[in-house]
Amino acid sequence: MHRCHPIKAYDIRGHVDDVTPELARAVGEAFASLTGATTIVVAHDMRPTSPALANAFTDGVTTTGTDVIPLGLASTDQLYFASGTLDLPAAMITASHNPASDNGIKLVGPGASPIARDTGLEDIHTYLHTGQLPHQPHSRQAPASAGRLHPADLHDAYTHYVRGLVDLDGIRPLKVVIDAGNGMAGHVLPDLLEDLPLAVVPLYFELDGTFPHHDADPMNPANLTDLQAAVVANGADLGIAFDGDADRCFILDEHGAPVPPCALLAWLAERLLARRPGATVVHDLLTSAGTIEAITEAGGTPVRSRVGHAFVKLAMEAHGAALGGEASGHYYFGHFWHADSGALAALHVLDVLGHSDQTVSHATAPYRRYASSGEVNRRVRDAPAVLKAVEKAFEGRGFIDRLDGLSVSLGSGRWFNLRPSNVEPVVRLTAEAPTDQAMDELRNDVLEVIASADERAPYVPGLTEPTETGDVAQ
Template structure:
């Protein structure tokens, strides 16, 4: 059946499929997406890329792996997608409840495409699909989602051959063992680890990955899987959603706190004092560890991570490569450059040894290993990687984003030392002070990130930029 283009394009976005359940996304819709995805990957031959278990004699894909999160709508949507896939002649392996990085693991392990049903940190009324090719390679707008949306709009063609089959496979223990094999945890001292799963998939994966480590005492918070998110949003990027973990760390005397988002592919860290640790500092720490085992390797960082990240990479003998914001850009650069690691300000961490995909749990293992192999508290350890003060991401709702950017640049004028337009505009004001302004692709927002050597320096730039945006907005009204 054909569908209105506007309705389809509203749900099939640049990086994934996401929409309101029952209004924008339902079983019939995702069955069509499943069929279109199967057609996309079915004829993509990669001869010699696997042992043939998941491919036919010509090397073509013959299987898709499917996982889903704890949202109430996820099982039925995943089942409908599976029916769409098998109707196109491909087999399906269902891994059931999973984190997104667990699905990536299954895609890498089985060398087959995958589909993860999740809306990540979005409210309970939403759901969606993250799609990948074999080996966890991302599927985005320019690498397949446009083809899928076109077929869903015009009607997915039928398949004349025999339908595929569906099987179930539990990969949770294998996923945990694989992650632990990538990090040297042999010198781990006893640690009390507080974990806020936010009622998301971290409550499913944390016991399987960390709970089996004898030196670790888990102090769980909101591990009950509940897609209605009864305690707080599963979005640790919002400081309001870290408050419970911060209190839990202090109350329990934990050595460290970890917070995962809804599909548990991002991990945020809190130190023993209850203070949040910058994802840039985590990026720097993991980069240092990875460069310690492969001197001279390449490390990716996006353009709004702290300047401390490329500084440290250079000091450790690595090559820093700067990227636009967004997982599709990071993953493309990971593949192109052979980078050993990549990190983003949003707490997405990418690993070459994890098929170039992101895993918050693997990043958490690195932080735990770094903490547990020495005796300093986490606050002192992370001070080695925190060289500057940052604003975090500040959003302004604006009607004229380009006009606001022009007003800010005009205000700073000759004080600008250098400037580039890799993603929005990044302005260097000298003496360690810089800011980035970029527009949102999906909302009428202008996003600001500022870094300086002092909190006062950050506040001064934030105040100046906010004043220019406010003045232009007042003039417009």
């Protein structure tokens, strides 16, 4: 039916030549059949191709007799709000942080519940190939009538709800530079920040899915240079950067230096635990040991999760967690249907900083306890064989677990995780140790084993490649 099916581990995403209206229509039809819902919410971001994809997806849904609530322009967390408030399945047309040449579809169940490969995307993939869902072996009867559209504007309700989740009364005046990246943060932030004692220096709030200034991917340091310069030039208290669909945020301190997402999670957790002693905080297995230590020291209960929003959300639901976070800059909130929201994370940052007399650099310094490699990517011929070789090389040297790929804890604050990509012939390495030298040695030890196990992964000491996925290391 389609020449390419860009279905990833947690969403549908790829080049616009592959993510076409034809594909969107088929996915809409499959999603409606899969959920069995009477109504589905649909929204889209600011990319030039997004309205047409949203319309095509809507057409696919309504052909099954299912109604649609079209929200129009929205951030991903606004879609989560709609799904949670209305308790309906929902679809967001976005490619998140990907370049302008891409687009995609994020799907959630009622209450913003996660839909990933094992919870629906594989069924949709089957439908795209066969025209049938696995649990529908026979042809479906055509509905008596097409579904209807019920347009809704939930922007004000979203703003009121999110502002009500954060205590911003009495915060001190702050100067903040915000880089919306021409993405959906420019759509939601003006109303969320209204009437707060903030001197906001806005960068790139105009919605423009061609990204004329830089890609809306704050994980790439090259995309932070404008924000860093503006923070320093304006003598700001902090800088905040968002990705394209505004479900992630990144923080810069008053010197323009990026705050590691793990340190930010620890900072937010400490504030939360002062108000809710004993609360559970979920973290992915790439999170710094310093963050886990800080959560425990503050009286919280840290819970480890696999990487990826579906796994973090499920862990939060299972443990009744109040807060969750990933090393990729996603932050999840118990009172927000366990979903991630860049805007809500930013408001919590303003809360914790605004009720303190500390600078960002001083406040987050205690959580930067270890040296991290970041994510190092290597292309390989046979990822399972590489993982097996690495496991054999480190067998007997530390504790090994396989929650997500291969994790090895070597003691004295040294650990690494090696995971295969779900969508390309790549293994992804993250290593951590107490010092830069110890981290370099550990990282290079693992890279040397990878290189010896696979000729496509040359060993180059000190070479670190940034993640190619941003939202989740697939």
